[in-house]
Amino acid sequence: xxxxxxxxxxxxxxxxxxxxxxxxxxxxxxxxxxxxxxxxxxxxxxxxxxxxxxxxxxxxxxxxxxxxxxxxxxxxxxxxxxxxxxxxxxxxxxxxxxxxxxxxxxxxxxxxxxxxxxxxxxxxxxxxxxxxxxxxxxxxxxxxxxxxxxxxxxxxxxxxxxxxxxxxxxxxxxxxxxxxxxxxxxxxxxxxxxxxxxxxxxxxxxxxxxxxxxxxxxxxxxxxx
Ligand code: DX5
Ligand code: ZN
Numbered sequence: 001x002x003x004x005x006x007x008x009x010x011x012x013x014x015x016x017x018x019x020x021x022x023x024x025x026x027x028x029x030x031x032x033x034x035x036x037x038x039x040x041x042x043x044x045x046x047x048x049x050x051x052x053x054x055x056x057x058x059x060x061x062x063x064x065x066x067x068x069x070x071x072x073x074x075x076x077x078x079x080x081x082x083x084x085x086x087x088x089x090x091x092x093x094x095x096x097x098x099x100x101x102x103x104x105x106x107x108x109x110x111x112x113x114x115x116x117x118x119x120x121x122x123x124x125x126x127x128x129x130x131x132x133x134x135x136x137x138x139x140x141x142x143x144x145x146x147x148x149x150x151x152x153x154x155x156x157x158x159x160x161x162x163x164x165x166x167x168x169x170x171x172x173x174x175x176x177x178x179x180x181x182x183x184x185x186x187x188x189x190x191x192x193x194x195x196x197x198x199x200x201x202x203x204x205x206x207x208x209x210x211x212x213x214x215x216x217x218x219x220x221x222x223x224x225x
Contacts, residue, residue, distance in 0.1 A: 002186045003029035004213055005063065006171065006206070007196035008054075008141040009045070016050065019200060020055045020058040022039045026207035027214075030061040032174070032194045035142075036096075037068035040092050041141035048077035055082030065113060065174065067140045068092065068118070072099055087111030087172075090126075091118060100129040105208030113174070115139065116148050127165035133158060134194070143196040144146045147176030152188060159189030179212040181221030 006028050011019035033051055033219055038044035038169045051062060063085040064078045071088035085204055086103055090096050090112055103110035111132035114123060116139060123133060135155055138145040155173065160167045172186050172192035182193055 002182070002217055003192045004191060004199075004210060005030045005032040005053070005192050005194045006199040007032040007034055007065075007143070007174075007194050008200065009034040010196040011200040016054060017057040018169055018176070019206070020054050020060065021123075022206040023199070023210075024058050024060050026205075026210045028060060028206075028210060030063050030085075030201075031058065032196075033064045034196070035064055035066050035068060035074070035078075036141065039069045040089065043141045048074065048081040048083075051078060051083050053109060054082035061085070063087065063109075063111070065140075067113075071084075072102065075099075075103060075106060079108055083108065085109035085111055085112045085132060087132060089113045089115065089140075091115055092120060096126055097129060100126060104129075112170075113140070114156075116150065120154050120161065123158070124161055124165065127161060128164070130169060132170040132192075133162075133171060134172045134174050134192075136175055137173050137177065138201045139180055140175070145176055147178070147181055150185065154213060155185065155188045155190060162189070179216035182216050184214055186217055 006023045036043045038046040056129040062083045064083045066088045100110040109131040112130050113134035115136050126178040137147050137151040173190045174194035176195045176197045
């Protein structure tokens, strides 16, 4: 089954604890934390202090998506905060191989995020060292952007690379994910779907929004071909 990972980026930041508890009660599989530094991306969000506070109010696994320059500076603080998976951007470091190794040494899942403009082939020699790839389907920085259609062939290609290099690798898709495109993404090999604005919004409660995802995925079978 595909895992659903709500991103708190579009939750009410004055009530983050409630957002995390709502997501957990609604059956989310993990919580996605979008960490932005105002340099790698124009936006600025939060750091390990907020992750640590969330870890105290939810038992959902926490995954940090670091949209930061020099991401390695944040590894230990986020591990200490209780985050179990850390994804950094391939575009943010000259030494992705070393950084993946470092994350595994720290005892957390090592994830690589990749921007829409970077060829997925650039991941080929890194896949054996990674536990997860976060395939960006928007340019990182903001919630509520339109899904980039080119993601479909990129995901298919990444799934092929995975089959050869590291079948245990988890593929997550992040950005513009909705109940409408979720089944196709699952069918192409996504294991985790990250969604902010289609989970936390003013249209419906979190539970209803997650149910829409699950119904859509059930019609597709929710499994990889
Ligand atoms: C974008 C973030 C995403 C974002 C997704 O920079 O990495 O995780 O929260 O937001 P939606 O689901 O609204 O596109
Ligand atoms: Zn993200």
